[in-house]
Amino acid sequence: MKHVRIVGVPEHFNLPWHLAIEEGAFEERGIVLEWTDIPEGTGRMAQLLADHETDLAIILTEGIVKSISEGNPSMIVQEYVGSPLLWGIHVASQRHFKSVSELKNTKAAISRFGSGSHLMAFVNAQKEGWDTSRLQFEVIDNLEGAVAALAHGTADYFMWEHFTTKPLVDSGVFRRLGDCPTPWPCFVIAANKHFLARNENVLRHVLQCINLYTKEFKSIPSINRTLANRYEQKLEDIDTWLSLTEWSQKQLTEETFKSVQQTLLNLHLVATEKNFTDMVWG
Known part of the structure; x- marks a missing residue:
C-alpha cells in the first residue's frame, strides 16, 4: 500500500x-x-x-x-x-459598522499572511477603490481567533467563506456587511x-x-x-x-x-x- x-x-x-x-x-x-x-x-x-x-x-x-x-x-x-468562493465580510454584531464602505482604513483579521483571508482583503479593497497600501492586518490563526479579535476590537472585520460563517451570523456573533466572490x-x-x-x-x-x-x-x-x-x-x-x-x-x-x-x-x-x-x- x-x-x-x-x-x-x-x-x-x-x-x-x-x-x-x-x-x-x-x-x-x-x-x-x-x-x-x-x-x-x-x-x-x-x-x-x-x-x-x-x-x-x-x-x-x-x-x-x-x-x-x-x-x-x-x-x-x-x-x-x-x-468562485463567496467570501463574507463580517464585523462583530455590537460594532457600529453598517456598510462595507465604512471599513476603509480599518484593520482586517487574517488567519496568516499569504492566506485567503489576507489576499481577499486586497481583492475586496481593489473592488471598493481603496488604497491597498493602507490595509492593516491582525493575525488570528483561525475562525475562533477571529471571533475573539472582532469581539475585543483588536480587528475590525474578517473575510471568510460565507456558509462556514453563516451559523455565527445567525447566532448574532457576526454581522455580515456583504460578500466578495473570487473572480x-x-x-x-x-x-x-x-x-x-x-x-x-x-x-x-x-x-x-x-x-x-x-x-x-x-x-x-x-x-x-x-x-x-x-x-x-x-x-x-x-x-x-x-x-x-x-x-x-x-x-x-x-x-x-x-x-x-x-x-x-x-x-x-x-x-x-x-x-x-x-x-x-x-
Missing part, C-alpha cells in the same frame, strides 16, 4: 474526500490516503507543502499561486472546485514536487478516484441532509450552497492562471511573473 498525506480545511467542500476515504475507494487502488484537517487555512497548508510535511493539499487558487511564485517547490495538479475557480489540488517526481502514477490514481466522487457528488441521495448534519448547517443554506458550487475534474487553464497571477501582480502581492508550465503540472 502506498501512503499519501493530504491536507485541507474542515469545510463542506471537502466531503467528497472523506466519503471516498470512508468507503475504501483509495485503498481499492492500493493507496492509504491520510487526511489532516487544517483549520488555519491556505497559508498554513502552503507551508506544509513547502516543508514536505504533506504530499497534497486542497488549497485556494490565489494562495498557492502566490506561494509557488515566492519559491514554494510545489505545483498545481488540478482544479478541485471550479466555481476565478476557488480550490485546486496542489502537490509538492518531491512527491510528484516519484509518484506520478499514484497521483493519477488519486485524481481519477476523487474525480469520480466529485462528478457524482450532487446526485448522492439526501447529500444535502448529510452535509447539513455533518457540518452543523441549516438545510436551506446547504441547498443554496450546493446550487452555487461546481466541482471540477479538469486542469487549471492557462487563461485562468494568468488572470490570478495578473491580479496578484497588480496588487503587488507577487514580485515577478512566472511561466504557466513551471507552476501547473501536465
